[in-house]
Amino acid sequence: MDAPGAAIRRADAGQLVLVAAIWGASYLFIRIAAPAFGPVAMAGARALLAALMMLPLLLWQGLGGTALRHWKGIALVGVTNVALPFLLFNFAALAIPAGLSSILSSTTPLFAALIGAIWLGEALTLQRMAGLAIGFAGVLLLVADKVHLGQGPLWQTLAASVACLAATMLYGFTGNFTRRYLAHVPPVAVAAGSQVAAAALLAMPMAVTWPDTMPSTHAWTALLALCALCTTFAYVLFYGMVARLGASRAMSALFLIPAFGVLWGGVFLDEPFTARMAACCGVILSGCALTMGFVKLPGWRRARVAGRAPR
Numbered sequence: 001m002d003a004p005g006a007a008i009r010r011a012d013a014g015q016l017v018l019v020a021a022i023w024g025a026s027y028l029f030i031r032i033a034a035p036a037f038g039p040v041a042m043a044g045a046r047a048l049l050a051a052l053m054m055l056p057l058l059l060w061q062g063l064g065g066t067a068l069r070h071w072k073g074i075a076l077v078g079v080t081n082v083a084l085p086f087l088l089f090n091f092a093a094l095a096i097p098a099g100l101s102s103i104l105s106s107t108t109p110l111f112a113a114l115i116g117a118i119w120l121g122e123a124l125t126l127q128r129m130a131g132l133a134i135g136f137a138g139v140l141l142l143v144a145d146k147v148h149l150g151q152g153p154l155w156q157t158l159a160a161s162v163a164c165l166a167a168t169m170l171y172g173f174t175g176n177f178t179r180r181y182l183a184h185v186p187p188v189a190v191a192a193g194s195q196v197a198a199a200a201l202l203a204m205p206m207a208v209t210w211p212d213t214m215p216s217t218h219a220w221t222a223l224l225a226l227c228a229l230c231t232t233f234a235y236v237l238f239y240g241m242v243a244r245l246g247a248s249r250a251m252s253a254l255f256l257i258p259a260f261g262v263l264w265g266g267v268f269l270d271e272p273f274t275a276r277m278a279a280c281c282g283v284i285l286s287g288c289a290l291t292m293g294f295v296k297l298p299g300w301r302r303a304r305v306a307g308r309a310p311r
Contacts, residue, residue: 054235084167094160095157106288111173113292119176142277
């Protein structure tokens with residue numbers, strides 16, 4: 001249960017920032033490793049390595065049987081929350097900067113709210129509708145001018161941006177799916193089981209598309225850091241925060257991810273960060289804050305304009 005009135009302890013606030021910093025770095029690691037491995041081979045290798053790292057935790061907690069009992073739902077999460085987003089973000093990393101990928105990924109709460117309203121009948125207040133409109137307007141402003149997106153042809157930049165948005169839409173779907181069908185399943189079972197399912201799904205494509213030239217040590221280091229830090233360690237921290245703080249407060253880490261993504265891209269990859277990108281990022285995050293209820297507009301919160309009672 002969320003506790004809106006409770007203050008976040010300093011230790012929990014530090015963990016929120018740490019998780020955001022780690023997840024912000026994931027786009028840096030993807031940007032480094034994807035060109036060397038290729039989008040498909042890297043997705044398979046990432047899922048396989050993450051599964052190998054998470055399985056001991058799953059077995060140590062005695063949750064292997066639980067994962068097997070709910071394998072159908074967990075396998076779907078493996079497709080929509082692991083395999084396909086891995087592929088899409090890897091593809092995007094070939095054409096656009098890591099910082100831009102991290103900004104586009106911040107639309108996840110917008111898609112989660114929109115899908116929840118359409119599929120689960122969750123109420124859309126005027127405030128949430130305004131947040132959705134503002135957030136997606138920020139995305140349109142961000143992708144409107146290819147000069148601020150990448151160095152390649154316009155179609156590559158737009159395709160990469162659409163890939164990022166498709167991945168976040170899948171994240172939004174998965175959040176609603178797990179809340180409806182897997183809420184009673186321990187998060188570690190879902191996290192580890194979904195990585196195993198994704199690894200199995202991507203095993204053959206990974207083998208077929210494995211690069212002829214062995215990726216460099218630099219690329220392997222980025223991939224291992226991505227799996228160990230961004231997939232395994234960060235998820236353990238995040239699920240612990242969900243248990244202590246509630247989902248809404250834990251998800252506030254999402255608002256810091258673009259800042260860290262841009263920071264790491266600028267420091268380690270010398271990626272540019274323009275005033276336009278900063279403004280669009282602010283618009284997107286403002287829309288997310290309204291949609292998730294972190295910012296309240298007096299008189300708007302209770303005005304329901306769409307939605308039905310969940311079945």
